[in-house]
Amino acid sequence: MTPLLQVRDLHVSFDTPQGVVRANAGVDLDVEEGESVGIMGESGCGKTVLFLSILGLQHPGRITKGRIRFDGQDLTGLGERELCRVRGRGIALVPQNHATALNPAYTVRDQLLEAMVVRERDGGLRNVFLRPDRVLQERHLDAMRRVFGDLGFGDERLLERLMQSYPHELSGGMRQRVLIAMALLLEPRLLIADEPTTALDRATRAQSLELLRRLNDRLTMLVVSHDLGAIATMCSRVAVMYAGRIIEQGPSVEVLSRPRHPYSRALVAAQERRRGQPLPEVYADTSDLINVPSGCPFHASCPDMAAECVDSLPPVHSCGPVSVACHLYREAS
Amino acid sequence: MLEVRGLSMHFVVRHGPLGRFQHPDHVIKAVDGVSFRVDPGGVFGIVGESGSGKTTLARTILRLCRATAGSVFYGGRSVFDMDAVALKQYRREVQPVFQDADSTLDPRQTVASVLEEPLLIHGIGAAEERRRNIEAVMAHVNLSRALLGRYPSELSGGQRQRVAMGRALLLDPRIIIADEPTSGLDPLVATQLLSLLLRLRRERGLSLVLISHDLDTVAYSADRVGVMYRGRMVEVIGGDSFREGALHPYSRVLLGLESGVAPHVLQEGVHEHEHLLEVGCPYAAYCARHLSRCHSEVPALREVWPGHMVACHAVR
Numbered sequence: 001m002t003p004l005l006q007v008r009d010l011h012v013s014f015d016t017p018q019g020v021v022r023a024n025a026g027v028d029l030d031v032e033e034g035e036s037v038g039i040m041g042e043s044g045c046g047k048t049v050l051f052l053s054i055l056g057l058q059h060p061g062r063i064t065k066g067r068i069r070f071d072g073q074d075l076t077g078l079g080e081r082e083l084c085r086v087r088g089r090g091i092a093l094v095p096q097n098h099a100t101a102l103n104p105a106y107t108v109r110d111q112l113l114e115a116m117v118v119r120e121r122d123g124g125l126r127n128v129f130l131r132p133d134r135v136l137q138e139r140h141l142d143a144m145r146r147v148f149g150d151l152g153f154g155d156e157r158l159l160e161r162l163m164q165s166y167p168h169e170l171s172g173g174m175r176q177r178v179l180i181a182m183a184l185l186l187e188p189r190l191l192i193a194d195e196p197t198t199a200l201d202r203a204t205r206a207q208s209l210e211l212l213r214r215l216n217d218r219l220t221m222l223v224v225s226h227d228l229g230a231i232a233t234m235c236s237r238v239a240v241m242y243a244g245r246i247i248e249q250g251p252s253v254e255v256l257s258r259p260r261h262p263y264s265r266a267l268v269a270a271q272e273r274r275r276g277q278p279l280p281e282v283y284a285d286t287s288d289l290i291n292v293p294s295g296c297p298f299h300a301s302c303p304d305m306a307a308e309c310v311d312s313l314p315p316v317h318s319c320g321p322v323s324v325a326c327h328l329y330r331e332a333s
Numbered sequence: 334m335l336e337v338r339g340l341s342m343h344f345v346v347r348h349g350p351l352g353r354f355q356h357p358d359h360v361i362k363a364v365d366g367v368s369f370r371v372d373p374g375g376v377f378g379i380v381g382e383s384g385s386g387k388t389t390l391a392r393t394i395l396r397l398c399r400a401t402a403g404s405v406f407y408g409g410r411s412v413f414d415m416d417a418v419a420l421k422q423y424r425r426e427v428q429p430v431f432q433d434a435d436s437t438l439d440p441r442q443t444v445a446s447v448l449e450e451p452l453l454i455h456g457i458g459a460a461e462e463r464r465r466n467i468e469a470v471m472a473h474v475n476l477s478r479a480l481l482g483r484y485p486s487e488l489s490g491g492q493r494q495r496v497a498m499g500r501a502l503l504l505d506p507r508i509i510i511a512d513e514p515t516s517g518l519d520p521l522v523a524t525q526l527l528s529l530l531l532r533l534r535r536e537r538g539l540s541l542v543l544i545s546h547d548l549d550t551v552a553y554s555a556d557r558v559g560v561m562y563r564g565r566m567v568e569v570i571g572g573d574s575f576r577e578g579a580l581h582p583y584s585r586v587l588l589g590l591e592s593g594v595a596p597h598v599l600q601e602g603v604h605e606h607e608h609l610l611e612v613g614c615p616y617a618a619y620c621a622r623h624l625s626r627c628h629s630e631v632p633a634l635r636e637v638w639p640g641h642m643v644a645c646h647a648v649r
Binding site: 041042043044171172173226228266267270271273274275276278279280282 | 383384489490491518519520521522523524525527528531549550552553572573576
């Protein structure tokens with residue numbers, strides 16, 4: 001069976017006055033139908049560029065090489081109109097910044113309706129502002145009530161108030177849920193969630209996680225997060241990105257409990273807080289996507305660096321259930 | 334060093350003529366009778382969910398909003414009675430690092446000019462000395478000098494947060510009030526920033542007020558932890574016993590020591606969440622251990638153990 005989403009050797013670059021930024025430099029990623037995959041890595045490692053490219057939103061970046069196949073269709077060759085058809089019903093995005101993702105001049109109800117109308121028109125951008133007829137609108141509202149019911153808004157009165165609210169009247173956690181609802185209403189085949197939990201407090205985070213975990217059984221998801229706990233709860237598989245490449249990939253339990261790549265080890269260890277003991281040493285950030293160092297991009301900060309790391313880019317070795325791009329694991333494969 | 338006594342910050346919500354029909358004007362008690370002390374070289378952690386008043390508390394301490402009641406003492410002087418000169422000195426020695434670095438950096442100023450501004454305002458050093466100062470701070474927060482000429486939009490989130498922290502450190506403050514300094518940052522940068530703050534505390538005797546919803550970070554770094562719930566400090570406890578020794582039912586749910594509904598202030602509508610606060614303990618409706626008293630009488634913060642204070646009728 002071919003995976004729902006298949007990214008092969010994806011290269012995305014940005015031309016800047018300082019030089020060409022290679023934000024993605026050969027990403028390979030598969031997402032099977034019904035699976036949820038987590039992507040972690042530090043800021044600036046290319047996570048966002050990866051999923052923007054999947055949605056065809058990488059502009060002003062350029063896809064210089066590689067393929068993105070979704071549901072048997074190559075997305076890299078599609079024009080704007082065809083892409084609009086894929087966005088939303090095919091792939092929906094829950095953006096990271098809930099504060100700016102909603103239109104401040106519309107009530108929650110109207111923005112959700114708009115999204116549904118656009119979907120109804122098969123991605124066509126024309127006549128978005130024409131209101132649908134009453135019957136249709138009633139059907140949309142029913143769908144909304146159902147989705148919000150799933151999201152924990154059983155109470156009719158509360159929901160009514162939420163629908164009439166403007167985004168600024170809502171807390172971060174609520175806005176986040178409105179965005180999740182908006183994505184779910186489109187009934188996408190793949191949901192991409194960008195940092196669904198980072199800006200939330202403990203209680204809200206737990207709720208959102210629980211919610212996404214429940215949706216998990218029905219949905220195919222790609223979750224971008226730094227939050228190890230979130231990845232562990234939601235994702236069956238995790239990919240670690242560094243300097244525009246996926247350097248380790250495997251079942252999340254395996255990767256999070258026994259990270260193999262020296263960079264993944266540093267990333268997992270950095271979240272440790274043991275009272276009375278010094279904070280974990282964090283390597284100095286040396287990733288430079290313009291003047292990409294030779295060999296393994298991590299070699300300058302790597303505690304296990306060997307001579308070959310400077311000379312050649314490590315290929316992907318499989319190491320049990322995990323695949324690692326590191327010379328250390330050559331023997332294992 | 335810094336002492337907060339019975340501090341309250343209430344906001345009055347007024348509705349327009351039509352809205353007033355539906356909802357009477359009401360008061361939101363963002364901060365309500367909060368007291369705590371920050372010792373020299375100490376780290377006071379404040380935890381609580383969003384909407385519990387942590388940020389308003391920080392702003393009130395800095396005199397960025399006018400407190401409704403209570404007082405803040407810094408070095409024995411009342412902050413709210415300071416004249417302009419004293420206040421300027423106070424704001425030099427007590428520096429904030431706000432939650433959202435993006436919005437505290439002027440998009441039209443380069444990093445160098447963002448960092449120079451506080452030095453100019455306080456008239457510190459000649460041009461040459463200012464430049465040296467700025468470079469030293471950049472090295473401290475682990476940013477390359479090449480970034481000095483960039484604008485905030487050309488930096489990553491982590492770099493912006495480090496610029497904001499650098500700006501706070503430039504004036505060599507004695508207290509830093511850090512409101513979610515690491516939220517939204519990746520774990521590597523977050524750990525770097527935290528270790529920077531803790532190193533400064535060791536080396537320069539800097540005191541910290543660390544506001545965060547990251548319980549691990551607070552439990553790791555704070556000497557004393559205050560738990561806030563709906564504007565009130567419901568528990569103050571030593572950092573080493575916080576993780577296991579918290580006694581207030583809300584703290585225990587927050588820490589996952591007891592299961593329970595994590596009540597949600599924000600799920601209730603904007604206009605509603607006040608009624609519950611009027612009488613009794615604000616947490617009573619959700620509390621597994623509530624007594625009849627809890628619904629009629631607001632529990633006061635009292636010492637149950639040396640250095641451990643809890644505001645709960647059910648805790649003996």
